[in-house]
Amino acid sequence: MNSWPGKLIRVNLTEGSCKVEEIDPKLARDYIGGRGLGTKMFCDEVDPNVDPLSPENKLIFLAGPLTGTGAPASARYMVITKSPLTGTIASSNSGGYFPAELRFAGYNGIIFEGKSKEPVALWINDDSIELKPAKDLWGKPTHITEELIREKIDDPWLAEETRIACIGPAGEKLSRIACIVNDKHRAAGRSGVGAVMGAKKLKAVVVKGSKGIQTADFDGFKKAVRGCMDKLKNGPVTSEGLPTYGTSILVNIINECGILPTNNFQQGMFDKASEISGESIAENILTRNKGCFACSIACARMTKIDDPKFAGQGEGPEYETVELMGADCGIDDLAPITKANYLCNELGMDTISAACTVATAMELYEKGYIPKEEAGMDLSFGNGEALVQLIEEMGWRKGLGKIATDGSYHLAEHYGHPELFMGVKKQEIPAYDPRGVQGMGLTYATSNRGACHVRGYTIANEVLGVHEKLDPLVTEGKAATVKVFQDLTALVDSSGLCLFVTLTPGWGFEEMKALIKGATGFDYTVKEVKDCSERIWNLERVFNMKAGLTKEDDTLPKRLLEEPLTQGGPKGQVCRLEEMLPEYYELRGWDENGVPSDKKLKKLGIA
Amino acid sequence: MEIELKLFMRFKDYLPEGGQKGKAKMTLPSGTTFEKLLHTIGMPVPEDKIIVINGISHKQGAAANGIELKDGDTVAIFPPIAGG
Numbered sequence A: 001m002n003s004w005p006g007k008l009i010r011v012n013l014t015e016g017s018c019k020v021e022e023i024d025p026k027l028a029r030d031y032i033g034g035r036g037l038g039t040k041m042f043c044d045e046v047d048p049n050v051d052p053l054s055p056e057n058k059l060i061f062l063a064g065p066l067t068g069t070g071a072p073a074s075a076r077y078m079v080i081t082k083s084p085l086t087g088t089i090a091s092s093n094s095g096g097y098f099p100a101e102l103r104f105a106g107y108n109g110i111i112f113e114g115k116s117k118e119p120v121a122l123w124i125n126d127d128s129i130e131l132k133p134a135k136d137l138w139g140k141p142t143h144i145t146e147e148l149i150r151e152k153i154d155d156p157w158l159a160e161e162t163r164i165a166c167i168g169p170a171g172e173k174l175s176r177i178a179c180i181v182n183d184k185h186r187a188a189g190r191s192g193v194g195a196v197m198g199a200k201k202l203k204a205v206v207v208k209g210s211k212g213i214q215t216a217d218f219d220g221f222k223k224a225v226r227g228c229m230d231k232l233k234n235g236p237v238t239s240e241g242l243p244t245y246g247t248s249i250l251v252n253i254i255n256e257c258g259i260l261p262t263n264n265f266q267q268g269m270f271d272k273a274s275e276i277s278g279e280s281i282a283e284n285i286l287t288r289n290k291g292c293f294a295c296s297i298a299c300a301r302m303t304k305i306d307d308p309k310f311a312g313q314g315e316g317p318e319y320e321t322v323e324l325m326g327a328d329c330g331i332d333d334l335a336p337i338t339k340a341n342y343l344c345n346e347l348g349m350d351t352i353s354a355a356c357t358v359a360t361a362m363e364l365y366e367k368g369y370i371p372k373e374e375a376g377m378d379l380s381f382g383n384g385e386a387l388v389q390l391i392e393e394m395g396w397r398k399g400l401g402k403i404a405t406d407g408s409y410h411l412a413e414h415y416g417h418p419e420l421f422m423g424v425k426k427q428e429i430p431a432y433d434p435r436g437v438q439g440m441g442l443t444y445a446t447s448n449r450g451a452c453h454v455r456g457y458t459i460a461n462e463v464l465g466v467h468e469k470l471d472p473l474v475t476e477g478k479a480a481t482v483k484v485f486q487d488l489t490a491l492v493d494s495s496g497l498c499l500f501v502t503l504t505p506g507w508g509f510e511e512m513k514a515l516i517k518g519a520t521g522f523d524y525t526v527k528e529v530k531d532c533s534e535r536i537w538n539l540e541r542v543f544n545m546k547a548g549l550t551k552e553d554d555t556l557p558k559r560l561l562e563e564p565l566t567q568g569g570p571k572g573q574v575c576r577l578e579e580m581l582p583e584y585y586e587l588r589g590w591d592e593n594g595v596p597s598d599k600k601l602k603k604l605g606i607a
Numbered sequence B: 001m002e003i004e005l006k007l008f009m010r011f012k013d014y015l016p017e018g019g020q021k022g023k024a025k026m027t028l029p030s031g032t033t034f035e036k037l038l039h040t041i042g043m044p045v046p047e048d049k050i051i052v053i054n055g056i057s058h059k060q061g062a063a064a065n066g067i068e069l070k071d072g073d074t075v076a077i078f079p080p081i082a083g084g
C-alpha cells in the first residue's frame, strides 16, 4: 500500500493521549507534505494570534512524500509551529536519520497539542505509541539525553538503531532561539521551535520503525531517482564541492566578494578569514565526513578539538556557524568557534541566532552599552573565550545569558539600542552581507520566517553561478529571481529532500515533479507543482498578516540600508531594497502593502 | 604591471613558481587578458570555475576571458563550490 499520504499521530499532552489519524489526501495533494502540508494543517487548527508558548499553540513534525524513500538526500522533515522568536509561522528543517525512521515506523507526522504537567517523552516503536515520564531527562543536554534514552532500551541492537529528537536546557528554559536536535548533531534550528517543545514539557521523541516505505508508482519513481542521481553525479557542487570540502568552504569566496559579515555586520571582509575557512577546518580539526540518510553528498564534517581549554568532539562547524561565530564575532581561532558550536548542539540552540546574538553583545559592550559589571566577561570582538562563556550562559539562561538567550533583538532592545540588532522580523541574518549581493537582501526582507538564507538562496546564482551567473550588485531582475528561488525552495522543503540538491545545475521544478509524482501517485504537472509552491508561500504570508505583521516588517536593519560597505568589490554599496520590493509584491500578485489580493488567493484555492 | 593571483583548493596546483599558500604576485605584460593569464599558469580555459576579480564575481565564459587586467588587480579563482 502506498505510504503517502498515510497516517499521523495526534498527541494531546494535556490529556496524555495519543491517537492515529489518516492524512487528508486532498490537502496532501494541494500542499505536497513537510513545510507546505504542515503549515496548512497548522493554519486550519491554530489561531494566528495564539501565544506561541501557550498550550493552545501546536507543534507539528511532518515528513514529506520523499522522506526516507531513498531518493537522493531524502533525509529531511519539518517542524511547524508559531515562532516564539518572530511571531510568524515557523518551519524548521532537519535531516539525519530520525525523519526516515519516523516513516519506517509507519507515520508521516506527529501533531503535539496542549501541555503536559510533568516532563514526558513520546516513544514510538511501530504500532506501539506511548507517552512516558521524562523527569530524569529534564535538565540534561541533548547528547546525554540521547545516551540516557538508549540505556533504557534492553536490546543493544535496538538501542543503537533507535532515533531520537530532543531539546536541551535552552528549550526547557524557553529560550526563543532554542532548537530541536536529532541524531545528536542535526537540528531543526531556526525560529525557536525548541522553546515550543519546552513549553509543552515534551523532552524527546524516540522512534524505532521496521516497516518499508511504499511508493505509488515504483517504476516511475525509480526512473525519476535514476535521472536525478545522474544529475547529482555530474553536478560539480554536489559531486565534488560539497562532498570534498563541506559548506564552510564558502568562507574564502564570500570574503573575497566582500560580503563576509564581520564584527556584527560593521564590515564585509575579515583579514583572518583563511584561519576559519573550510581548508583550515580540513587541515586542523576534521576527523571524517558524514552524511544524512540516503545522501551521497555527505556534506557534514566530524571534528575534534584538542586544545584543553576548548576540548571536545562532534559535528560542525558548518559555513553559517563558522562565519558568524568567527568573522562576525571577530574571532580567528577554530578552537573556541568549534567548541561554541558543540555547546549549541548540546544545549539546544540555533547556531545562527546564537552567534549573531554574541556579535550584537560584543558591539553593545564595545560601545559601552552593556556595563562591564553586567557583562561579567570581556566581550570585546575577537575574544573566543567570551564566545564560549556567553553561549554556555545562554544555554542555561544564567548571567548575561538570561537576556541574550532570547536572541539579539531582545538583547539590543534591552540595552536600548535596537539599531544594533542585525535581523529581520526579530530573527538574525545569516552569513552573507546583502549590501554586496542585492537579491539576498530581498530574500531576507521577505522570508516568511524572518531573516533566513534557505528561503531563497540566490547566492547560488548571484555569487556562485550554479545555474546562471547574475551580477550581485544590480537590483534589476532580482525580484523575479528571488520569487523563483523561494517557490522552488517551498517545494523542496515540502518534499522531504535536502535543499542542497538544488545546487545541481538544471535541478528544478521538473525534477521535483517527477520524484513527487512517482512517490505519491498524484498526477501532477509541472504547472501544478509550481502552483503548490506558490500556494505554500502565500498561505504562510496570510498567516503572518493575520498574526499582525505588515509591510513594515519586510525590511532590513538600517545599517544595511544606509551605511555603505567600506572595502572590496562592493565598497560604497548599501542594499537597495526599495528598488526591488514593489516589483516583488507585484510579481507575487500582492497589493502595494504586500497583502495578497483576493484574486490571487482564490486562484490558489486559499481564500 | 603586477597583479595578485589567488588560487583555492585543487587549483593551488596551478600556482606559479614563487607563490605561497595559494597566493602569488605576478608581473605580466600590460593588456594581459584573463584568458591569457589562464594560459600563463597552465589552467585549461574551459575548466569549470568561479572567477572573482577585484572582489566582484564574474560569469565564466567569453566576457570574463576577455577582461583586460590592470596593474594592482586581484584575481581569485575557485573550483565550483556552494553550501550555506
Ligand code: SF4
Residues within 6 Å of the ligand: A073, A074, A075, A095, A096, A290, A291, A292, A293, A295, A296, A297, A298, A299, A300, A498, A499, A500
Ligand atoms: S547534503 Fe548534507 S545536509 Fe543535505 S542531506 Fe546530504 S549530508 Fe545532509
